[in-house]
Amino acid sequence: MPDDAWAALADAFVDGAYATVKGRVRTYVLHQQLLRHLPTAPAAVLDVGGGAAHQSLPLARLGHEITVLDPSAAMLARARHRLGAEPEAVRRRVRLLEGPGEQADVLTDARQFDAVLCHGVLMYLPDPAPMVAALCRCVAPGGSLSLMALNRRTLAVRPALERRWSDALTAFDAGSEPGVLGAETRADTVEGLSGLLRDGGLEAEAWYGVWLFADWMDIPLDTTDVGAVSEVELRAASCDPYRQLSRVFHLVGRKPVRPGRPRPDGARS
């Protein structure tokens, strides 16, 4: 692995993925869903693998105090550049920190946050467990953890829509797929990540889809009412059966104010 594996992908992600209808829908839907779980500003928010701060910058504009932790100097440079266009008050509320999320608690001096975000990162890791454990340690009692991951249950959709029928058949039992940025991406399930949350002392609170129609259709940005698409996607992301078909899912967990005592069967009271 190169030192900064994301240096080569930063342009494609920041200028490519986010400059599409799908990218706009992703930011809007995740933001609206997050607002259902975050306390009112100012809250301390840690965005792990926060990249160019697309998801946390809107939270800073609302008055939240943001720490973006990311191992990629190239992605953090993009975040710094985007921050440069913000008013001084917003800039002061965002701190950029370079390092891997698996060491988030150490790198933030064991500080605990009202909310921890980790969106679009687990899919690039061979094993989600060490990362989720570190993220759980960073959540303050009563705080929330927001994960966005690739949905293992819908891996056959994309190859089928591209008429790659043999790949689609294999995808039903696959655990990964070639990602849109070229790198192989590993998939998770809501149940699997909910189990990791429980291991870390959190309970799953809600789960959503993120995008559905914008993933299946090539929607031109210049002739589309992105607001209208986003409202449809937001609705679909919250109800069955639509959310189950989303290619990524958004899972929110919460740490109890008082940690439950472990029961003899291993469950928490």
Ligand SMILES: C[S@@+](CC[C@H](N)C(=O)[O-])C[C@H]1O[C@@H](n2cnc3c(N)ncnc32)[C@H](O)[C@@H]1O
């Ligand atoms: C697809 S981008 C997502 C960026 C941001 N979370 C967003 O939603 O816009 C993936 C990010 O994960 C970061 N990343 C990769 N491995 C990581 C790790 N071990 N710990 C923390 N971040 C990591 C990359 O540097 C990159 O910025």
